[in-house]
Amino acid sequence: MINNINVALIGNPNTGKTSVFNALTGLNQKVGNYPGITVEKKIGFSPLNKLTKARILDLPGTYSLNASSMDESLVVELLLNKNDPDYPDVAVVITDVENLKRNLLLFSQIKDLEIPTILVVNMSDQISRSGIKIDVKKLKEKLNTEVILVSTRKNSGLSDLKKALADYRMLSIKPFLDTKIIDKEYFESLQLAFPNQSLYKLWLVITQDINFTKLDRQKVSDSSAFRSLPKSQLKNLQQRETIHRYKLINQILKETYKKKLEEATDLRSRLDNILIHKFWGYVIFFFILLIVFQSIFEWSSLPMDFIDNSFNKIGEWARENMPRGILNDLITEGIIPGLGGIIIFIPQIAFLFLFISFLEETGYMSRVVFLMDRGLRKYGLSGKSVVPLISGTACAIPAIMATRNIENWKDRLITILVVPFTTCSARLPVYMILISLVIPDNKILGINYQGLSLMGLYLVGFFMAIASALILNRLLKTSYKSYFVVEMPNYKLPLLKNILITVWEKTRTFITEAGKIILAISILLWFMASFGPGQNFLNADSIIIEKFSEEPMTDIELDREISTYRLENSYIGLLGKSIEPLITPLGYDWKIGIALISSFAAREVFIGTLATIYSVGSDDQETIKNRMAGELKRDGTKLFNLATGISLMLFYAFAMQCMSTLAIVKKETNSWKWPIIQLLSMTVIAYLAALISFQLLK
Amino acid sequence: MFSLDQLVIGQKAIITAIETDLLPLKLIEMGCLPGNEISLLYLAPLRDPLYLKIDDAHLAIRREVAKFIMVKPLLND
Structure with missing residues (x-):
């Protein structure tokens, strides 16, 4: 009898959480959506030992349990709801060895939920290179849980992690912070009102504006007296909570963790000097766009022609070799061209995601956001909208799929809605034939009228996209205030495995969905x-x-x-x-x-x-x-x-x-x-x- | 007393106060707390957004938010 345990992977963005997930599960994963919302839900399976199998949920990247986006609320919602079928038996917090202090903030919050929590210090291959010294044994003692050094690049630490997961019942569920320390009076009266509840969970229910299950909603209304504190006072308490957490974290790290700063930031500053340079930064970005554009326009045309021809041939073959009749027509004129019409998009989707996941993995995409934010902000678009908008000139399908990387839901929706206005390659044959029919093949000042018309059509499409973004920006309301706080991660060499899995996932979901x-x-x-x-x-x-x-x-x-x-x-x-x-x-x-x-x-x-x-x-x-x-x-x-x-x-x-x-x-x-x-x-x-x-x- | 948006590129400072009500909690959680060291690394064209190093974190924020962070510049060393 195999025992299934629920594992949740939690971590800040850019900590290599997905790499750990991929390393644990390989291609044995399912990607879906959470019901009713667009956040991707990834579940994978990994055998831990002969008796235990882990069902691993890769939760969206989150900085803290104080949710400021749909992705983050989802994490909080799950972790507060013991009745959810995905509620973890054990949580794994993934941290980046170079940003351990900040990553431990999330760890400390998860620990306070009284869920068995394992700490994974990822990218441990960076330890010697960045001049980091870390005392794992002492860290285990201080954090009161299992701490595991993992490197997905070197494939180390994963078996230790699996072993720790299988033995999760041995882990302590003692909270990290005594919540009362934040404000004695307030939290003592809260405890009096709800003597059987965990204080930190109550505190989250009070401060987070998210959908809770019926049971918890009841609690929320009961706690209205506590909730009715003015927002600024609540936020003040949250700030004090954060200060207390950092105080403890700093104390612990002082005894267990040392880092020589200069070496770690050298590569970053050298690359940043060029990549976000006021002039060269844009030139480089322009060339990267050119390559991306070239790949979806030119390089994919060869496989696309091949797919097109193959499906024509299959159709002809089927027409001749099957008995005539409606079934023959259905298959040769309906189903085969229909399938061809799906398969034909694969080269473009694969090429685009090859590049996009490469740019994301290296850390370059955040620099693009930094460069483009100012220009796109007033249209309600994000710096990350640039890649989808440009890709849209080849094909809207991969372009819309590429908006997944825009974290802010409103920015993302606007981008999805306006991308189809950009002139995609399927419009070209229509334009070409109409232009050659109605526009004279004359020149003015050496410029061909027909060429001018085609350019005009591209501009009209682009203008329409921007104009509708402006209008949508006014019309759409969101419940989340969009704060622009973008982490600038360290540059790293991307893992080929991660890129290929992304390309595979995107292509597969396109075909099936x-x-x-x-x-x-x-x-x-x-x-x-x-x-x-x-x-x-x-x-x-x-x-x-x-x-x-x-x-x-x-x-x-x-x-x-x-x-x-x-x-x-x-x-x-x-x-x-x-x-x-x-x-x-x-x-x-x-x-x-x-x-x-x-x-x-x-x-x-x-x-x-x-x-x-x-x-x-x-x-x-x-x-x-x-x-x-x-x-x-x-x-x-x-x-x-x-x-x-x-x-x-x-x-x-x-x-x-x-x-x-x-x-x-x-x-x-x-x-x-x-x-x-x-x-x-x-x-x-x-x-x-x-x-x-x-x-x-x- | 300066607000953060008055720093010049390369300048280091200590955070002295923040407007808790106006500053996103996310920023506070990333280490934007009084007493921590902050430095301005780069500016995008039109001087916005700002690329900062706060404590150990590297991040970019918009100028409008930078106004809510008060700093005391450190002497160049």
Whole structure:
């Protein structure tokens, strides 16, 4: 019979907590969300000995139990709720050997919750290099618990940690600080009122504004007299608590820990001198962005083309080798392209996260925040929004996934909501064909009009992103006051294992979470394009054969005409026709309407759909373009004139024409609310922009 | 008596007082307490944010928050 124990990993950010988690569990981990919120929940499993298995919960990085963010409240909430299935049997506080003093503050708080608590001093490989001396035996005595030196880089200390975890029942649960020392009078009266409760837990319930379980909520209302102390007085007490904790910690460290300062800070100052230099800092950041941009735009195009071709081939093969019929169509036109549409994003996601986790792990990302904060602050964006915004010009999917690194929920939400305005690569084919149709290939002062238009579209997208960020910043309210306190961690060489696990996790969750939604919508779109009500759709073959019976036509031409007729009479076709009154003021006819609806799968589908509607057999851009140029309106003038062209380009610039983006927003915000708001508002903005531009230009 | 935002780059000081009500508790917990040594390491363009070393911690804060921290500069050594 194997005994399962709950272990919680707790620690300040930048202490290598995730490295320890990865070292203990390897790939044996599950990543999910806490119900109702967007904080990532990581659980992993690790066998401790023959009889015991640890179920390890990697809690979000937290500086203290006085929560100032959603992540931190979650930690407090769990640790105060004994009924939570995740409530730890034993807590492991991970600390960084170079910042032991500050890290011990959190340890002292956890210890006061009377949970068995093991102290892990991580990055112990740095000890000799930084001139640190640490007396582990004495530290154990003073802290009254197990202390273990761990180095994930050298893979040392992990078996000791596992052993200590298995023997957690031997650990003392004596609190670190006598809470009464903070304010004798206040805490003695508190103890009198609740004689059976731990004072520190009561104190947390009083000071923290978080959701407690029913039981604790009861307690909160009972303690209203204590709660009613003015906020500033409570904060004063919290400050005194902090001072007392540090006093004790300092006493203990004085006897157990020595550090030669100069050596430890040398590398930091040398790198900081360049990396956050007023001029060179930005130049370097610009080049890093260039590489990131290059990787998601250029380097991933090779594997993406390969994936695209492979899925086309698989589709063709399946079409020929399976019995004809609806099932064949469903598989070859719905499921295989749908799967292809998911897999195709993998290279971009993998490349982007390779770079982002590298930048995070090295400590460079905090420097980016430092450099960019001032410029982005007024738009309600964070310094960390820069990378997602720039990545968005390649593809919004990895860009939105990259917002995970923004700690502040409001900053993160705003970034998620505005990223799809930046010009992604899927818009390019649409822009290219429209520009070459309606913008003359002339030059002014040596600058090509067409190139100028493309640049204009990029700028318009970027401007819209910034403008909406400004508006959202006013509209969105948060319960957490956003304080900008950013730790500048030491520079370190990243662990390849951590980076690879991040890349793997991101890719895997994209495929499983967003993939489901993308596949479902692909099948729905396939169904709507392949079926239609009424006799016209069913008898498409005979109607067309009869219609063209007088004309000499090859079978291929006839097939093309039949597909066109089918699409016209399918559900999507009818939908396209039915929205015609709505889109006529934008300068579109029902054929464009059909292309708009089907390109909801992905923007570039616009061109393919037009090709089918116009019965153009080839995928060649030139052929499609010529056919589009020849398309006339009822009055005999060109359909794709300047007004319609501009109107369409602006529509594509602003509309959320991408189901994959919606799927990932749903996944990242953990609710349908935000993707739906995003879809509606972006469509309205796109519609208005197209309407105004067409009416002005026509 | 100076507030922190008046220090020049490279200057060291001792924290003498803080505006407890206005300063984020997180900053206090990271060691921003009276008696601790503080130094200004770097400034971002437009002199904001400030990159500080407080006690053992390296962190960046905005100028608006730095006003709530009173310091006594140490003589250069």
